[in-house]
Amino acid sequence: MNDPAHSTSMLVTLRRIGALAAPYFRSEDRWKARGLLLVIIALNLGTVYMAVLNNQWFGRFYNALENRDQAVFWRELGFFCWIAFGAITIGILKFYLTQLLQIRWRAWMTRSYLTRWIADRTFYRLELARYAGDNNHSPDNPDQRIQEDLQMFTDYTVTLSMGLLNAVVTLVSFIGILWGLSGVVDFQLGGSTYQVAGSMVWLALAYCVVGTVITHYIGRPLIGTNFRQQRFEADFRHHLVRVREYSEAIALDRGERVEHAQLEQRFGAVLRNYLTLIKQQKNLVSFTLSFGQAAAVFPFIIAAPRFFGGAFPLGQLMQIVTAFDKVQTQLSWFIDNYDRVAIWRATADRLTSFDDAMRAHATPDGALVHDSASSLHTQDLDIALPNGTPLLAKTALSVNPGDHVLLQGPSGSGKSTLFRSFAGIWPFAHGKVSIPENAMFIPQRPYVPDGKLRDALAYPQPAGDYTDAQLKQALEDALLPRLADRLDDADAWSQKLSGGEQQRLAIARVLLKKPAWLFADEATSALDAQAEETLYKRLAEGVRAAGGAMVSIAHRASAAAFHDKRWTLVPQPEGAGARYRLEAA
Numbered sequence: 001m002n003d004p005a006h007s008t009s010m011l012v013t014l015r016r017i018g019a020l021a022a023p024y025f026r027s028e029d030r031w032k033a034r035g036l037l038l039v040i041i042a043l044n045l046g047t048v049y050m051a052v053l054n055n056q057w058f059g060r061f062y063n064a065l066e067n068r069d070q071a072v073f074w075r076e077l078g079f080f081c082w083i084a085f086g087a088i089t090i091g092i093l094k095f096y097l098t099q100l101l102q103i104r105w106r107a108w109m110t111r112s113y114l115t116r117w118i119a120d121r122t123f124y125r126l127e128l129a130r131y132a133g134d135n136n137h138s139p140d141n142p143d144q145r146i147q148e149d150l151q152m153f154t155d156y157t158v159t160l161s162m163g164l165l166n167a168v169v170t171l172v173s174f175i176g177i178l179w180g181l182s183g184v185v186d187f188q189l190g191g192s193t194y195q196v197a198g199s200m201v202w203l204a205l206a207y208c209v210v211g212t213v214i215t216h217y218i219g220r221p222l223i224g225t226n227f228r229q230q231r232f233e234a235d236f237r238h239h240l241v242r243v244r245e246y247s248e249a250i251a252l253d254r255g256e257r258v259e260h261a262q263l264e265q266r267f268g269a270v271l272r273n274y275l276t277l278i279k280q281q282k283n284l285v286s287f288t289l290s291f292g293q294a295a296a297v298f299p300f301i302i303a304a305p306r307f308f309g310g311a312f313p314l315g316q317l318m319q320i321v322t323a324f325d326k327v328q329t330q331l332s333w334f335i336d337n338y339d340r341v342a343i344w345r346a347t348a349d350r351l352t353s354f355d356d357a358m359r360a361h362a363t364p365d366g367a368l369v370h371d372s373a374s375s376l377h378t379q380d381l382d383i384a385l386p387n388g389t390p391l392l393a394k395t396a397l398s399v400n401p402g403d404h405v406l407l408q409g410p411s412g413s414g415k416s417t418l419f420r421s422f423a424g425i426w427p428f429a430h431g432k433v434s435i436p437e438n439a440m441f442i443p444q445r446p447y448v449p450d451g452k453l454r455d456a457l458a459y460p461q462p463a464g465d466y467t468d469a470q471l472k473q474a475l476e477d478a479l480l481p482r483l484a485d486r487l488d489d490a491d492a493w494s495q496k497l498s499g500g501e502q503q504r505l506a507i508a509r510v511l512l513k514k515p516a517w518l519f520a521d522e523a524t525s526a527l528d529a530q531a532e533e534t535l536y537k538r539l540a541e542g543v544r545a546a547g548g549a550m551v552s553i554a555h556r557a558s559a560a561a562f563h564d565k566r567w568t569l570v571p572q573p574e575g576a577g578a579r580y581r582l583e584a585a
C-alpha cells in the first residue's frame, strides 16, 4: 500500500483520476451516466439554493419575532415548511441518485477490470511478473484492487467532487450574502478612520485560516497512521487466511506456537498503531470540538457591538450568524476531507499502476508462435525462467498420432514448463509450437472448483453438456465410484478430497471429455502403483481410440510401461547456452 508521504504530485494524481474516470462517461452507459451526473450536480446546486432561502428566511422570521408581528410569524412558519419540504426532497433524491451513480460506475469499472484481468490469461502473466521481480508491472493483490479499490475510487470520486462543488458554490453564495450583511464599518487606526467593507467575511476567513492551519498541523500525522493501520490490518488478515489454508500442514508440523507468535506479532502491530491513531485523533477531536463550539458564538461576539449600537435588527444578526456558520463550515470542508483526499489519491495511484500492469501484460510478447496442427511439433523452441535464465534452447521435437511419450528429467529441470510452453501460456518461451487444438492438459495440481461435484467434474465446460450416465461412468472409470451418487452435492472439494482423489477427479475429466491429445504432468503421483497402472491403461486406450497421442511426465515404472518413446532433460555444463538439453529416445 502506498504511503501518502510518497505519493505523486496533486496535478499528476488529478490527471490519473481523470484518465481512470473518463472511460465510463464515454462507455455504452454514457447517456445514463452523464444524465445522472448532471441531475446530481443540479441537486447539489439546489441544496445551496435552499440554504440561501433558509438564510433569508432567518432574517424575516427573527425580525417578525423582534417586532412581535404574529401575522408575519405564522406566514413565515408556513414558508419554512416549503423550504423544509424542498430541502428534504432534494436531500433524499441527492442521496439516492448519488448512490445509484456510484454503483453503476463501480459495476462498469469492475466488469471492465475483470474482463481485462481474465482475458488472454493476463492474471497468470501478472503473477509470473511478480516472480520475475518486475515490480513496476506486478501490482500486489489484484483481488484487492478489483474488489476494494474500485469501490473506494468511485465512492470517493463522486462524494469528494460533489462535496467540493457544494463547498465552492456555498462559499461564493454565502460570502456574497455575508458581504452584503456586513455593510461598511469605520475602523480607527493611528488617528485616521478607515472604512472597511465585508468585515464579517474577513473575520470568517481569518477564523477559518487560523483553524485550518491548526487542524492541518494537528491532523497531518493522522494520514500516515491511517494508512499504516490499513496495511497492518491487511497483514494480520492475510496471515489468518494462510493459517486457515494451510491448517493441516501446520497441524502436522506442530507449528501452532510459531503461528500463534506470528499472529500475536501482527496483531500487536495493529494494536500499537491503533493506540497511536486514537491519541492523534484525540488531539484533533479536542481542537475541532473547541473550534466548533467557539464558532457558534464567535459571530455573535463580533456582530454584537453593531447590533447593540442599533446598526441592524435581530433578523439581520441571525442571518449574519447563519451565513458565518455556512462560510466557516465550507472553508473547513477542505480540512475535514484532508485524509479522505489522501486515501483517494493513493487509491487512484494503485489503480493506475494496476491498469498499467494489465496493459503491459495484456498480450503475450509474441515471441512464441503458437498454432494448431494435426500433431505436435516444435521448432527453435527456447524456454527461459521468469528471471531470464535459459532452461532449454533451440529445441525441435515432434509427436505423431499413436505416440506415447514419457518425459523425464531431474526435479526443477523444466518438465512442467515445457508443457506450459506446449499449451502456449508460458510467456518466456520463443520459437514455434504447433499442437492439435483439442489437446488436454492435466496439471500437477489440478484445479477443483468449489460447488456441485458435476460442475467440478465437467470444468470448464458446463455440466449440462454431459448426461448423468456419462458423468457417473467417468467417475467410476477413474476409480471414484464412491462419488458417483454425489453429483449434486455442493462442497469445498479442494479441501474435502484427498490429494489422490483430486488427481482421480482430474483423470475422470479426461475420461469424460475423451480428448485425442493428452499431456499429463505427474497425473497419478499420489496413487498406488496398481491404481496408477489401471488409470494409465484407460487414458492410453482413450487417446488411441481417438486417434491421438499422449505425453506424460511420470517417475514410476507402472506409468512408464504405457509409453513407447522417452524424452529426457539432460543437464548441460555451464556456458552451454541453456541449463538442459532434451534427448529423445
Ligand SMILES: Nc1ncnc2c1ncn2[C@@H]1O[C@H](COP(=O)(O)OP(=O)(O)OP(=O)(O)O)[C@@H](O)[C@H]1O
Residues within 6 Å of the ligand: 128, 131, 132, 385, 386, 409, 410, 411, 412, 413, 414, 415, 416, 417, 418
Ligand atoms: N512461476 C514461476 N516463477 C519462477 N520460477 C518458476 C516458476 N515456475 C517454475 N519456475 C522454475 O522453473 C524451473 C522449472 O520448473 P518446472 O516446474 O518446470 O520443473 P519440473 O521439472 O516440472 O519440476 P518437478 O519435477 O519438481 O515438478 C524451476 O527451477 C522452477 O523454480
